[in-house]
Amino acid sequence: MQKPKGTFDIIEDIGYYHLVEKTIRKMTRRFNVEEIRTPHFEMSELFHRGVGEDTDVVGKETYRFEDRGGRDITLRPEGTAGVVRAFIENKLYARPQKVQKYYYVGSMFRYERPQKGRFREFNTFGVEAFGSAHPKLDAEMIELAYRLTHALGIQPLVVHLNSLGDSESKAAYKKQLQTHLKPHLEHLCADCQTRFQTNPLRILDCKVDAHHEVIHSAPKPLDVLTEEDRTHFELVCQQLDSLNIPYQIDNRLVRGLDYYTHTVFELKTTESLLGQQNTLCGGGRYNHLVEALGGPSTPAVGFGFGLERLIVALKAQQSTPLESTLDVYVAALGEEALQATLALSARLRKQQLKVDGSFETQSLKAQFKQSDHYHARFVCLIGEEEVKQQSVTIKDQKTKEEVTVKQAQAAFYIIEKLTEDQTCVDCEEGV
Ligand code: HAM
Numbered sequence: 001m002q003k004p005k006g007t008f009d010i011i012e013d014i015g016y017y018h019l020v021e022k023t024i025r026k027m028t029r030r031f032n033v034e035e036i037r038t039p040h041f042e043m044s045e046l047f048h049r050g051v052g053e054d055t056d057v058v059g060k061e062t063y064r065f066e067d068r069g070g071r072d073i074t075l076r077p078e079g080t081a082g083v084v085r086a087f088i089e090n091k092l093y094a095r096p097q098k099v100q101k102y103y104y105v106g107s108m109f110r111y112e113r114p115q116k117g118r119f120r121e122f123n124t125f126g127v128e129a130f131g132s133a134h135p136k137l138d139a140e141m142i143e144l145a146y147r148l149t150h151a152l153g154i155q156p157l158v159v160h161l162n163s164l165g166d167s168e169s170k171a172a173y174k175k176q177l178q179t180h181l182k183p184h185l186e187h188l189c190a191d192c193q194t195r196f197q198t199n200p201l202r203i204l205d206c207k208v209d210a211h212h213e214v215i216h217s218a219p220k221p222l223d224v225l226t227e228e229d230r231t232h233f234e235l236v237c238q239q240l241d242s243l244n245i246p247y248q249i250d251n252r253l254v255r256g257l258d259y260y261t262h263t264v265f266e267l268k269t270t271e272s273l274l275g276q277q278n279t280l281c282g283g284g285r286y287n288h289l290v291e292a293l294g295g296p297s298t299p300a301v302g303f304g305f306g307l308e309r310l311i312v313a314l315k316a317q318q319s320t321p322l323e324s325t326l327d328v329y330v331a332a333l334g335e336e337a338l339q340a341t342l343a344l345s346a347r348l349r350k351q352q353l354k355v356d357g358s359f360e361t362q363s364l365k366a367q368f369k370q371s372d373h374y375h376a377r378f379v380c381l382i383g384e385e386e387v388k389q390q391s392v393t394i395k396d397q398k399t400k401e402e403v404t405v406k407q408a409q410a411a412f413y414i415i416e417k418l419t420e421d422q423t424c425v426d427c428e429e430g431v
Contacts, residue, residue, distance in 0.1 A: 273313075
């Protein structure tokens with residue numbers, strides 16, 4: 001039996017997922033973002049109305065099926081529509097907090113051509129913030145995305161920024177773009193010829209036509225913005241400047257989902273392992289989606305990270321191995337000592353330490369080799385003498401220090417050492 005094409009098992013990389021998820025929880029807490037969990041499948045209509053019939057994500061890539069009760073169901077291809085549905089269905093708009101921010105971590109499903117950094121089931125971390133049309137919220141969302149990559153040590157990273165403006169600017173731009181492209185339509189790829197009618201903005205980020213002259217000379221969304229929309233964008237830029245977050249204006253950035261208005265942004269890495277899939281995060285403002293899905297008019301802005309891409313970029317930076325997978329490996333010399341290890345392990349586990357050890361009488365060399373396979377930080381050794389003395393010899397595999405202490409003291413010694421390390425890590429991360 002083999003896994004379906006475009007999916008993967010997470011085994012060796014699980015430590016990276018834990019590290020990323022831990023950092024996500026730390027950063028979202030600082031920005032007062034609550035967690036939300038919504039279903040992995042929704043009624044298909046949600047995505048058709050929310051994300052847009054003519055987007056690739058919904059038009060070409062959904063896992064859509066009729067369930068046994070005859071319902072039209074779609075596995076979620078992205079997280080925003082589901083969170084907006086939950087926001088409306090649970091009347092979260094009626095809560096007294098004017099601005100509400102929600103985050104989620106979980107699988108999304110898109111029937112795409114699998115390649116490096118592109119899968120059919122992938123994990124995302126997303127944030128959706130509701131209730132303010134102020135550019136401060138756009139900037140704060142970009143800041144959160146940026147700080148997350150920074151805390152993970154991902155460099156180099158470029159924030160791409162653009163604005164599509166509100167409905168009026170968007171419609172005016174669409175018209176200008178169509179006028180510009182019309183005489184050259186036959187030179188564009190078949191997909192873009194269809195997009196010309198259905199979703200002309202997408203022609204700008206088509207991979208096939210990317211180098212076509214007519215794309216390079218296309219009008220820029222920023223040039224068509226109304227006065228009000230331009231002011232909004234300028235304020236977003238000013239706020240980012242004041243936060244010292246570097247960005248570059250990207251006139252071709254339009255994003256592939258229909259709901260965006262005003263600010264759109266992407267965080268890209270130049271990490272070569274990711275090739276064309278170097279966009280770690282994409283997001284933007286979507287001021288009309290809540291209303292379009294039946295809720296009260298509510299401005300909103302958010303973003304989504306692809307965790308697999310984030311982890312490829314993280315691995316490329318991580319020169320030292322991740323945290324040890326085991327705190328303590330308990331080794332024994334002789335059958336009597338082996339029996340004593342279970343009680344010592346219980347004492348250590350009671351203090352929240354992650355502990356494992358030998359289950360047979362083996363040479364010390366074989367046990368140290370095992371402890372290395374587990375990347376154990378400490379080896380606790382019990383031999384004949386230690387059994388007599390109720391003591392244990394603790395070997396710190398990182399510093400090579402060795403001490404013998406009473407078994408009752410072992411956990412405290414180890415925890416103290418681990419706490420010293422943790423304090424150092426937090427200082428380095430600035431987290
Ligand atoms: P998106 O750009 O379609 O935006 O996806 C977000 C991120 O998911 C991408 O930047 C990329 O890192 C990752 N991703 C997308 N497709 C795949 C794939 N097939 N395999 C692996 N990773 C992938 C959204 O989904 C919006 N909902 C983001 C958002 C939230 N906008 C506002 N709020």
